[in-house]
Amino acid sequence: MTIGIKDVARAAGVSPATVSRVLGNGPVSADLREKVEAAIRATGYRPNLSARRLRSQHTRTIGLVVSDIRNPFFTALSRAVEDAAYKAEMRVILCNTDENPAREAMYLRLMQEERITGLIYAPTRAGSDALEGLSFDFPVVLVDRSGPPSLHDSVVIDNPEASRTLVDHLFAGGRRRIGGLFGNTSSTAVERHRGYVAAMTALGLVPEARFVAPTVEAAAEEAARWLAGPDRPEALIASNGLILLGLYRTARSLGLDVPGDLALAGFDADVWTEIVGPGLTVIEQPVAEIGRTAMALLFERLELPEMAPRKIVLAGRLLVRGSSGTPADLTG
């Protein structure tokens, strides 16, 4: 039916093995190589990757399992991973778990069936807990979210430190009642919460934390309840970009002045944070670098499988913008 390596071989007057060697840049005389290349052009031959993968036993495939590609953090991460992969002549299989452990487990199984070369993985909390009992036939690099220590390579940012930076910044601006709204599905949110509590305590302030599903809607609803309550906080911290968006949207619909009535800060320098209202103060994560580093760790691991697992901790960067500015009653 579709034309194969044998057809090319026949057209070039060589054996299939020689065609294969030309394709794989193996040792072939210039003479035959030319004939084969001509035959390939003439026939329009395209190798069958399934056959190649089966026979050669390497798939040159990277798995990428994240919660939702529509979260700008993961959108950017996936582009960084894909760019690195395609440079290495590998492809990537992208999977969205939607923070659903059942979907996550299914995709992990799929990764096995694809016989992927390696996995870059942002586990849900359930997934992260399950890691201890699982073993994979390929190296795994955790990104954004960590798992059991010294089981897999990982690349994360210093979350507690980033939270502390946010709290200290708001404190320096005169805020004392600083609340925190955190996601309830990732280890990252846990760490950010921990850093927040530690920083508040260190300052002699009392932490007020709430947890929600990490979506714009859930965050907006929780914020509405919170901000309508009797004693509104002076400032709110959001543990990721989606939650921050929900927070801001509610503040806006409630007609609150930011930062006058309420200061806002959070994680992820999503594009809208720069152009909205007074600009939102955020911790910018080096997303592209996280992606590139994860790929680099994967390649090194493939070379040296026995190396002890490494944890790369990158730093977030505070971007001070209007949303955390000095409140009117202090300036006026």
Add this chain to the structure above:
Amino acid sequence: MTIGIKDVARAAGVSPATVSRVLGNGPVSADLREKVEAAIRATGYRPNLSARRLRSQHTRTIGLVVSDIRNPFFTALSRAVEDAAYKAEMRVILCNTDENPAREAMYLRLMQEERITGLIYAPTRAGSDALEGLSFDFPVVLVDRSGPPSLHDSVVIDNPEASRTLVDHLFAGGRRRIGGLFGNTSSTAVERHRGYVAAMTALGLVPEARFVAPTVEAAAEEAARWLAGPDRPEALIASNGLILLGLYRTARSLGLDVPGDLALAGFDADVWTEIVGPGLTVIEQPVAEIGRTAMALLFERLELPEMAPRKIVLAGRLLVRGSSGTPADLTG
């Protein structure tokens, strides 16, 4: 090495064929089925998809070729496609062309080598032009951007009509000098430009159009030149979400009041358009529906390969927000 169908067969005391039938839900007695399933669980067997694809000659794979997944339009499109694909137990291979025809051609070749079941494709202008001379071994559904008529199925929105809606709306708000900033790489931008020119002309106005690379930066720079010029337009239309963002960012950094000094409107209801400044007036595209429809067309085409190509034209929806509001000098 890794455990295969033969190992399962041996463990269950059946032939490999029977194991295969259990896997594929073929006709197997309840008795043997149970034994095989037990053996699968016991051995932790996972089928090898490369082998299965090679042997069965169908890959159950959808190719998705778009310009850049970081464009929220394509982010949402890809989620819709992936959800539909996984429901049909198919996987998807995502490729970003970055509007680069060479990359695009490479990915199209890759799709052939993957022996994909079908392709969902938003071609660059070059790619769209090349379509006439190409033939594929799989059905192709064009999305967002169209190609040569009656060559492939396609699903698009009514772009000229959407542009006209935008122009009429701005006109109704009192604007006369309405400029348009369009992308220079897609057929979609061409159509939007065409509709813009037609609508302006119909109103007896003179079109002022400029073209840029469809990126935030290029749009912002062009807007800076344009708005700093002697006779600033009263309103500007952007042909997609990235260009609109560039426009808004520049208006903001120039200290222009929107809509007082400059009305703004454009395409794509990206999340930031709702919460920024006065809110941006946009044509919302039914992105998820575009994705689902594309998948539906693909499946129908797979069933009836000889059917005449269909073009599905969906409608954009005007979302009126503050950025196109009545200018101050008309109200005051």
Add this chain to the structure above:
DNA sequence: CTGAAAGCGCTTACAG
């Protein structure tokens, strides 16, 4: 319903 056999399209030792 079940099994033995062939074969999907390649790559890779093995000889020469």
Add this chain to the structure above:
DNA sequence: CTGAAAGCGCTTACAG
């Protein structure tokens, strides 16, 4: 450098 042969791990006619 080159070719004949085996085989990657499955599925699928073909018999029974």
